[in-house]
Amino acid sequence: MKKIVLVLVVVFLFLILVAMRYFQQHLFYDPLLLFFEKDYLNSGSLPQLDIFKMLFSISIRFWINSIISICILKLLFRENELLKILILIYGVLFGLLIITFYFLIAQYQVSFELPLFYVRRFLIQPMLLLILLPAFYYQKLRSN
Structure with missing residues (x-):
């Protein structure tokens, strides 16, 4: 019974992540959504945006x-120490990524389009979960 509840809670949390992605245009301010959906490599310039509103929205997300x-x-x-480690990993990663993202937006050049795309992607999607889930699973297998 306990495992069933655990699985249901984990599935529910994954569904929340999927719903955030599905409703992203309605939930978050991000003018770069349409920019990267279109032919951004040939556009030459970023769309009009409020950088601080965007940084706030991306940070919340x-x-x-x-x-x-x-x-x-x-x-x-x-794991007992897992929470501390995860908060440290996510905190450091956020600091590095948000500073890099701000720099790429503030000093925008056409050559920054792909780095901007990938830094933004790491900020708005749960990419670290996709990396850490198999890593922790592998670590758990090795320790058993």
């Missing part, structure tokens, strides 16, 4: 994804 991801990892692996 990152931390919502992070909290859900941390909950998933903590529920699945139940």
Whole structure:
């Protein structure tokens, strides 16, 4: 019974992540969504945007994804020190990525389009969950 509840909670958390992605245009301010959907490599310039509103929106989105991801990892692996490690990993990664993202937007050049795309992608999607889930699973297998 306990495992069934655990699986249902983890599935529910994954569904929240999917719903955030599906409703992203309605939930978050991100003028780069349409920019990267179109032929951005030939556009030459970024769309009109409010950089601080965008940084705030992307930060909120990152931390919502992070909290859900941390909950998933903590529920699945139940390690005592895991929470501290995950908060440190997500905090450091956020600091590095948001500074890089701001630099790429503020000093925008056409050559920054792909780095901007990937840094933004790491900030708005739960990519770290996709990396850490198999890593922690492999670590758990090795320790058993």
